[in-house]
Amino acid sequence: MLRVVLADDEAAVRxxxxxxxxxxxxxxxVAEAADGRALIESVCAHRPDVALVDIRMPRLDGLTATAELRSVAPATAVLIMTTFGSDAYIARALxxxxxxxxxxxxxPREFALGVRAVAGGGAYLSPAVAARVIRELTGGHLARTVAARDRVTALTQRERDVLALIGLGLSNAEIARRLHLAEGSVKTYTxxxxxxxxxxxxxxxxxxxHDAALVPRE
Incomplete structure (x- = not known):
């Protein structure tokens, strides 16, 4: 049996x-909550498989509650529900x-489908939401990454090393020290x-x- 805590500030919706x-x-x-703080309390008390959470709630909104639940109840999957499908909400929720x-x-069948999917460790996006995510991936960051990686294939490995440090904002002198090169060589590479x-x-x-993911973490 999949156990769910349901949170929405409107009793009719719940x-x-x-x-x-x-x-x-x-x-x-197994429990209902009318605000974000009550949601967290209910999840901590019942330890459900899934928390079905509305975005707009008093005391603590659903997105803020989601972030807190990741800390206090990491085993409970959070499934966001809303009438607002803006890209900003989607990005922040995920x-x-x-x-x-x-x-x-x-x-309506999406509710059970979503609960089953996330309870099993998977993910679920409504078709309309999935379409937006796909458009972002194909026309946004992913597209830039692919294009950037194609461009850097023209570089030698040493040139990629220099480019990665340029991405960190290092000067020619700093790059030279990092890579044990003469500063003049770095200028030529650049x-x-x-x-x-x-x-x-x-x-x-x-x-x-950065788009090609060459920049090392400092």
Whole structure:
């Protein structure tokens, strides 16, 4: 039996979602909460498999509660539900550790599907939300990463090493010390890198270094 804590500040919404979930014999709503603070208390008390959480709630909003739940109840998967499907909400919810995101205005069957998916250690996105994420991945950061990695294939390994340190904002002298090179050699490498990447300055080269994930963590 999958145990769920349901949190929404509207009693009618909670009743509707509970009714939808009750149609699944393998899902049980063990507690309800009308605000974010009560949600955290309920999760700590009942240790459910899933917390089904609305974004907009008093005392503590659903996104802030999600981040806190990751610390106090890491075994409970958080599934966000909302009528707001903005990209900012989606990004923050997933960034705060939510395992899924569904829209209240979507297919009611998504509630049980989502609960089952995240309870099993997976992820779940409503189709409308998934479409937005895919568009971001194909037209946003992922696309930039792929393009940047294609560009740096024109560089030698030593040139990539120099580019990575340019990405850290190091000067030629600092790069020379790091790589045990003469400063004049670093200047030559830098000039070659800018030409091969087709960029005008070190700042543009540094952006490519970051997009290509070449920059080491300090």
């Amino acid at each position: 009743a509707g979602v509970r009714m939808i979930l009750s149609a699944d014999p393998d899902v049980e709503v 960034g705060d550790g939510a395992a899924g995101f569904l829209l209240k205005t979507g297919d 000039s070659t890198i800018l030409g091969r990447l087709g960029v005008a300055n070190r700042v543009q080269a540094a952006v490519i270094a």
